[in-house]
Amino acid sequence: MDSGMDSKMGSGMDELKDLFSSGLVVANLGSDVFSDAIRMQDGTSFQVKWEIPCRGDEKLFSALELLRSREIDRSIEQANSRAVEILNESHPYIVGVGKAIDDIPGMADNLILHAGPPVTWDAMCGPMKGAVMGALIYEGFARSEKEAAELAASGRICFEPCHHHGTVGPMAGVVSPSMPVWIIENKTHGRKAYCTLNEGLGKVLRYGAFSEEVVTRLKWMEATLAPLLREAIEIGGEIDLRTLIAQALQMGDEGHNRNRAGTSLLIRELAPAIVRSGASDADKAEVLSFMHSNDHFFLNLTMPAGKSCLDAIAGIEGCTVLTAMARNGTEFGIRVSMLGEKWFTAPAPRVDGLYLGGFTEEDANPDIGDSTICETYGIGGFAMAAAPAIVEFVGGSPADALRFTLNMYEISAGESSSFRIPALGFRGTPTGIDVVKVVEKGIVPAVNTGIAHKDPGIGQVGAGLVEPPMSVFEDAFEAVYEHFKTRMKEEP
Amino acid sequence: MRHITLKASTYRDSVALMRISKKASGLEGVSYVMVAMATDTNLDLLKEAGFEPAEFAGAKANDLLIALELESDSVLDEAIDLIEKEIQGGPAPSGAESQEVAMGLDATLKSRKDINLVLISLPGRYAAYEARKALEAGRHVMIFSDNVTVEDERQLKLFAEKRGLLVMGPDCGTAIINGIGLGFANEVPRGDIGMVAASGTGAQEVSSILARCYGMGISQMIGTGGRDVSREVGGVMVKMGLRALIDDAATRAIVVVSKHPDREIADEIIEVARKGKKPCIIHFTGQTDIRSDANLTFTRTLAGTAFEAARGAGKQVEGFTGFDEDAMGAVLAAGRKMRPGRKYVRGLFSGGTLAQEAVFLLSDGIKDIHTNLKIGDFPGLDDPGESVGHTIVDLGDDTFTRGRAHPMIDQAYRLLRLQRELDDPETAIILLDVVLGHGCHEAPGAEIAEALMTALSGGEEPGKVKEPGDRPLVMASICGTHGDPQNYANERRALEAAGVYVAEHNEGLCKLALAALKGRRDG
Structure with a gap:
């Protein structure tokens, strides 16, 4: 018996x-007749929502x-509490802007990184x-x-998940060697994470668009945007991302599908340094306008912030907390701390969404992107209650958003000490x-996400909610079970 | 036709606008809708949809844009109305219950630190699972459910004991904590008699008699479930409850009510009580060793237990209440008039402890009582659905409740069985317990009365009309108080109107039955 219990033992009848x-x-828990009876006697009874565990399987x-037997439950509980502690201690900063080939570990000239599990x-x-x-x-x-398709199929180009290289990418999440990247560092644990700069809305690479304007914009980002941001950070210093995200959550963002506040806060941080930089006024103005025109500019910071913290909890013995949820548009995959680098996958689900003018479900690609790192980190869908402006996703009223977040406490190991929700x-x-x-509980994590067109080159067609496939969680759960069963045999 | 409206400097979030677009696109005759902020991206989309740049010239990113393509002019007003209303009104609130959402156990316990007891009535396997979680979270537990394995029960209770937490149950039908009845509980006043009960209806009977006959109240009633006093479980919760009541300043006298315990466990319980010094009335169903010993009093009947408890708590009680001489005389007379072939007692009980007590008390006067209760040397019933000679059945037994609610909630089977006993030419006396209280049937006595009225008037089949004087006597006791939700007085009146002899309590009921049988033999 552990010490926590020993201290209780001395107290004897105090609890009674x-x-x-x-x-x-x-x-x-059970027949509400008993709740009614208690209330009839002017007592207080909360009727607990109960579903058959494991959906009756x-x-x-x-x-x-x-897994819930004392010893194992306790060891899981301890490992998970430790994981939450690490997540809460983690302190991500923007430390610079680099280049994929120079900064991302393991990046190679013929390597293309992509979102989700391997594909x-x-x-x-x-x-x-x-x-x-x-x-x-x-x-x-x-x-x-045509040339690009042939090259991609030729075997001369390698494809690996962003997640295998300390990197995350929204939607297609494609990172190639010359692309500029945010460098984020979780200072508490010395973990770095990387993410490309957000290109904006409409026809953009991350939604599979590759027309000339897309490539031109990427070139401009490489030549103008990235150097200026790099210089601004050098001038203004590293930027405390944890605090920015915490503030954004109190200004109506949830950090995944709404980043208007975060983007604004970032501009406030950067603007003085941008003005003091050596760039031309025209470039300064263009960079500021570019960030201003794109409400999701901040998304490419919340994501690597999450990644830099979640990487710090990978591989903890007995820890059943997820370190990643990610989709490549073909498959949805998760990773679990104690199960290391193994992906558990299933076909990517459809997104139940609202569509931009003219588009319908017919146009939608299945769920795609590493942006579910947000939910894994405890923001995004998990912070829906903080973002009343986008409650349409979850039923239309702020009350629905509260319910949405409250439901997620059911499947979470702990609570954030930094990211707080005013309405709760x-x-x-x-x-x-x-x-x-x-x-x-039979409750899958709540994820809200953008929807890409299923054909390359078109871009975003909507946004909505996605229900991750339960089977990936069940498969990982069984692996957890097998692990503990083996451990029990080894140490009787 | 195409239509564009620009609302200058009107900001709405894009998601809200997408919802509005979706709603408007559902209107008949609307072929294209875009309600969006007039950003460059959205204006590009509009161009692609075939709108001319001239149509939205001057649109700024802060303007709200409504673009429609319609099959005819006639739907324009309707579409614009709807969109405007949506833009102005915002989403309709969906329910006012926002904060009071029902959550799962973990989240409920985490968010409501003031919850101190978890009441569980789930299928057995899950009951143990959830109980463990509640205990881990430092909460007391009451498990109403049965079908929890004895091993689970043992583990739960040992774990709880170490943390000073209660596990009431499994199969704990009743408890009263801080004046609030849990499960099947009677409305009794708060007072200074504390109870520990390894028996549900036994506890209800004692507390009801205390309230109804002596005006005495309960400080706490800790239920433990009948199996607590088995060797496997070791009386963990009975002993713990007893210690708690000994420590409790609000408790003056203590009652222990239990189905017959394991001998060793009984001794341990008695030892705890003895050391406690407070007056303690101990009733193990069926015990014959009736005595007083320092602060301990051992009783044979539930009614006697209530009487001693009232005295132990300092009440000046005149004498043992509940035996109505007139009623005794009446049943004696009625017994004499009965046809010679009628010779057997048939007890149809909903309360297990009440049934047990009936077997023991009736055995003072009659031999060979058959019962489905597994007690003493009493012969069993091959088929609990068939009465043999003198029979006492506990209708709350598993064999009767499988796939059916407990008879304290649903009397359908009891009424069916009542009819069969009435039709049996060998039935002399039918005994019934009518249990009131929270959670119980809303008017069990009245329902029985109605069934009897129908049966005795012959119902639909005139051939079954009984000769006057040739029918079984029906007797009942009511376990309940005047404060119970069912209305005690109405229940009693209804039964009496149907010709039922109503005793004050279960012991009184057995005395009545024995008196009637005596009349049978004398006559």
């Missing part, structure tokens, strides 16, 4: 004395019973292929769509998705 001397407050429930060229979805072709044209490796009395956002709780 407390019960007898305070008001009885009941949580009722006997095999999973038997596994759950083992081959053949299996890539339309927008992912479009983005890859666009990147090859941008790099000068190909001159046309400044309660910390649900943080650290516990795969055991996901399977136990």
